[in-house]
Amino acid sequence: MTQTRELHGLLDTEAIRKDFPILDRPVHDDRTLVYLDNAATSQTPRQVLDTMTGYYERHNANVHRGVHVLAEEATALYEGARDKIASFVNAPSRDEVIFTKNASESLNLVANMLGWADEPYRVDSDTEIVITEMEHHSNIVPWQLLSQRTGAKLKWFGLTDDGRLDLSNIEEVITEKTKIVSFVLVSNILGTHNPVEAIVRRAQQVGALVMIDASQAAPHMPLDVQALQADFVAFTGHKMLGPTGIGVLWGRQELLEDLPPFLGGGEMIETVSMHSSTYAPAPHKFEAGTPPIAEAVGLGAAVDYLSAIGMDKILAHEKALTAYAVERLLQVPDLRIIGPTTAEERGAAISFTLGDIHPHDVGQVLDEQGIAVRVGHHCARPVCLRYGIPATTRASFYLYSTPAEVDALVDGLEHVRNFFG
Amino acid sequence: MKLDSMYQDVILDHYKHPHGRGLRDGDAEVHHVNPTCGDEITLRVRYEGERIADVSYEGQGCSISQASASVLNDLLVGKDLAEAQQIQGTFLELMQSKGQVEPDDAMEEVLEDAVAFAGVSKYPARVKCALLSWMAWKDATAQALGESARKETA
Numbered sequence: 313m314t315q316t317r318e319l320h321g322l323l324d325t326e327a328i329r330k331d332f333p334i335l336d337r338p339v340h341d342d343r344t345l346v347y348l349d350n351a352a353t354s355q356t357p358r359q360v361l362d363t364m365t366g367y368y369e370r371h372n373a374n375v376h377r378g379v380h381v382l383a384e385e386a387t388a389l390y391e392g393a394r395d396k397i398a399s400f401v402n403a404p405s406r407d408e409v410i411f412t413k414n415a416s417e418s419l420n421l422v423a424n425m426l427g428w429a430d431e432p433y434r435v436d437s438d439t440e441i442v443i444t445e446m447e448h449h450s451n452i453v454p455w456q457l458l459s460q461r462t463g464a465k466l467k468w469f470g471l472t473d474d475g476r477l478d479l480s481n482i483e484e485v486i487t488e489k490t491k492i493v494s495f496v497l498v499s500n501i502l503g504t505h506n507p508v509e510a511i512v513r514r515a516q517q518v519g520a521l522v523m524i525d526a527s528q529a530a531p532h533m534p535l536d537v538q539a540l541q542a543d544f545v546a547f548t549g550h551k552m553l554g555p556t557g558i559g560v561l562w563g564r565q566e567l568l569e570d571l572p573p574f575l576g577g578g579e580m581i582e583t584v585s586m587h588s589s590t591y592a593p594a595p596h597k598f599e600a601g602t603p604p605i606a607e608a609v610g611l612g613a614a615v616d617y618l619s620a621i622g623m624d625k626i627l628a629h630e631k632a633l634t635a636y637a638v639e640r641l642l643q644v645p646d647l648r649i650i651g652p653t654t655a656e657e658r659g660a661a662i663s664f665t666l667g668d669i670h671p672h673d674v675g676q677v678l679d680e681q682g683i684a685v686r687v688g689h690h691c692a693r694p695v696c697l698r699y700g701i702p703a704t705t706r707a708s709f710y711l712y713s714t715p716a717e718v719d720a721l722v723d724g725l726e727h728v729r730n731f732f733g
Numbered sequence: 734m735k736l737d738s739m740y741q742d743v744i745l746d747h748y749k750h751p752h753g754r755g756l757r758d759g760d761a762e763v764h765h766v767n768p769t770c771g772d773e774i775t776l777r778v779r780y781e782g783e784r785i786a787d788v789s790y791e792g793q794g795c796s797i798s799q800a801s802a803s804v805l806n807d808l809l810v811g812k813d814l815a816e817a818q819q820i821q822g823t824f825l826e827l828m829q830s831k832g833q834v835e836p837d838d839a840m841e842e843v844l845e846d847a848v849a850f851a852g853v854s855k856y857p858a859r860v861k862c863a864l865l866s867w868m869a870w871k872d873a874t875a876q877a878l879g880e881s882a883r884k885e886t887a
Binding site: 670671672673676677680687688689693696702703731732 | 736739740745769770771772773793794795796797798856859862
């Protein structure tokens with residue numbers, strides 16, 4: 313039983329879905345795939361696959377090294393991808409875009425830069441690091457490691473009952489001792505879209521740096537690093553139609569000039585003697601070794617694809633779909649949304665519990681119907697502890713998701729309730 | 734339907750009406766977690782010599798992990814250590830079989846209700862759920878018997 317109705321702002325998903333061959337494959341013999349695990353990873357359009365295949369078939373070489381034609385083409389494609397990313401996030405300079413393996417590496421890179429930095433950036437035992445209780449483990453553990461190694465105090469913002477940051481004590485949390493405030497723009501588990509301005513303003517007051525984990529934002533909405541006024545922004549390619557193995561760290565140029573490198577190796581140097589070395593300017597200073605070239609080129613193609621559709625249109629599509637999904641999910645008996653229960657200031661990932669049925673069992677019975685969701689603590693275990701639940705089931709949407717897929721999820725949950733009822 | 738092979742009635746019965754649940758006195762206590770999904774179990778064992786006098790547990794998790802703990806309690810309490818280890822070994826073999834082992838009469842004799850987990854072995858992501866309590870028991874036993882061995886030599 314479906315309750316289709318007119319939703320405003322939806323994309324032409326029929327056309328878009330033709331670009332994603334995987335969405336057509338049957339699962340469990342004859343089921344239609346309903347892919348609602350986009351917050352974990354997005355699917356890859358043919359345009360990205362073709363670009364990467366084309367790279368290997370025609371241009372493959374190591375970058376920045378040879379004088380032969382393939383090396384020059386590979387370098388131009390790799391650096392061209394950097395230009396595309398810079399433009400996609402409105403970076404003032406292409407040299408502020410560093411390619412990494414993923415967002416985790418971007419976050420770890422900054423944590424390590426600050427641990428080894430000179431004043432005024434140095435994190436040491438007299439200083440404090442601020443995160444939030446809704447961070448992905450990748451924005452918790454690097455800071456715990458930095459705190460343990462330097463003696464700096466790790467502090468965090470707690471959460472309100474409706475899944476938002478509790479900033480009521482912002483002046484006690486961010487103080488003159490704070491060196492870095494690192495927080496998620498859109499939560500991967502709660503879906504919450506956090507208020508950037510209040511946090512950035514307070515951080516700037518006390519002279520702290522700001523890092524934003526935009527892994528769940530960059531794929532879904534226009535991202536403008538200048539408007540955010542952060543010092544560092546991290547995101548990953550595979551959640552935004554790109555391949556795995558490629559992530560991005562954007563950092564303000566003067567910081568990248570001042571801060572020390574972390575990984576040493578080829579490509580990041582200027583000169584090397586047996587006694588010491590000097591380093592290449594950013595971004596190469598932070599890209600030791602042969603980078604993930606085809607992956608960067610693939611991410612460039614993904615950004616082209618997203619830009620051609622328009623990030624504002626993708627945002628509108630997901631807003632309409634999320635509002636519909638929230639409304640329909642709240643009609644399922646015993647279903648509790650963990651996170652904001654309206655479509656305001658939230659992204660397209662919706663976590664929930666279903667009575668006493670464990671999310672693992674929910675996910676298994678949904679899978680049997682061809683519906684792919686994520687179950688577990690979503691690498692954000694402190695959130696589960698905060699709300700007194702072992703885990704959640706999470707449905708997350710993207711530009712190719714449809715109202716019919718929301719209906720399939722709701723019908724599937726009814727089946728889950730009957731199965732365990 | 735394939736799903737029914739995983740969620741056998743026996744498993745759902747144990748999940749809804751677990752046997753031996755709740756923490757009681759023990760010689761050793763362990764806490765094991767399945768980090769990928771958040772299944773947790775606290776398990777205690779009590780030995781009378783080589784005989785398992787009690788296995789008590791408290792936990793939260795999916796039907797597979799909770800039913801498996803219930804079946805473990807049924808199977809192991811009252812057994813001697815050697816026999817319990819044989820049962821554990823057989824269960825491990827079944828769970829690691831990737832659905833390739835069809836339990837025969839001999840296996841059913843050893844595993845009783847636990848043969849119902851044969852279908853779970855086809856789902857790699859769920860094998861860890863089924864094994865959680867069994868790994869906890871193994872760990873607790875090593876601690877309990879190590880502890881008593883130390884007491885005897887002291």
